[in-house]
Amino acid sequence: MRIVIQEAKDARVEVDNQVVGAIDHGEVILVGFTQNDGEKTIDKMITKMLNLRIFPDENGNTNLNLEQTNGKVLAVSQFTLYADVTKGNRPSFVHALPKEEAGKLFEIFATKLKERLPDAQFGRFHADMMVTFTNVGPFTILLDSAELGYAG
8 A cells, every 4th residue: 555645735626627636735636556455454554644744843843743733634545656667657556456356445445544533525436536735844754554564
């Protein structure tokens, strides 16, 4: 599982010219799944994401987490996080979980995130989305469950 976290001043996602999710201050997160991802991986990744101290404190140091800043989350599914470009110039997505399986995991992810962060907002899985946000910093972090030892 991979999550890209981007600190945002504001953000919204539209599907068919309709806003389906929007936040003010917080994080825009892109979420992708691969083989062997499951509920345990999701739980660990959500905990890591919510506890990351990436927001500035009164001295400008990245020392506060999402809760401490009353931040919100806008989560968007993103299978292209598993693009493989090691051969040629056309990305391969063989490491991305097929949409049926990924859709189920994104639903579990959304449910579990809402349990911890009830006002979390979401894009629509497997939809053509337009994501608009103001990236603060810019500040972007990549969480990879395999690198963190959370996979499987």
